[in-house]
Amino acid sequence: MNGPGEDGIEQATLQCLAFLGWALDTERSLNVNHLARIVDIVRIGNRAARATQEANRERGIPNWYSLGDRLVSDTGEIVYLNRARA
Numbered sequence: 001m002n003g004p005g006e007d008g009i010e011q012a013t014l015q016c017l018a019f020l021g022w023a024l025d026t027e028r029s030l031n032v033n034h035l036a037r038i039v040d041i042v043r044i045g046n047r048a049a050r051a052t053q054e055a056n057r058e059r060g061i062p063n064w065y066s067l068g069d070r071l072v073s074d075t076g077e078i079v080y081l082n083r084a085r086a
Contacts, residue, residue: 062077
C-alpha cells in the first residue's frame with residue numbers, strides 16, 4: 001500500500017476519489033478529509049456485502065443483481081423486468 005500523502009491521506013484513497021470523479025479543489029463544499037471518510041464508509045459496506053454474498057453461496061442461497069432491465073442470479077437465472085415507460 002502506498003504511504004500517506006497530503007494531509008495524511010493515503011495515495012490509494014486519493015486515487016479512488018479521482019476514479020469516482022471528485023476533483024480535489026477548493027470550490028467543492030466537501031474537503032478531502034470528508035471525501036476520504038466517504039471512501040472508507042463505502043469500503044466497509046463493500047466488504048460487508050462481499051462477506052454476505054460468500055455466506056449466501058456457502059448456504060446455497062443465490063445472490064441477485066440488477067442489470068438494467070433484468071435481475072440476474074449468480075446461479076444463472078435471469079428475470080426480465082416489465083417497467084412502465086414514463
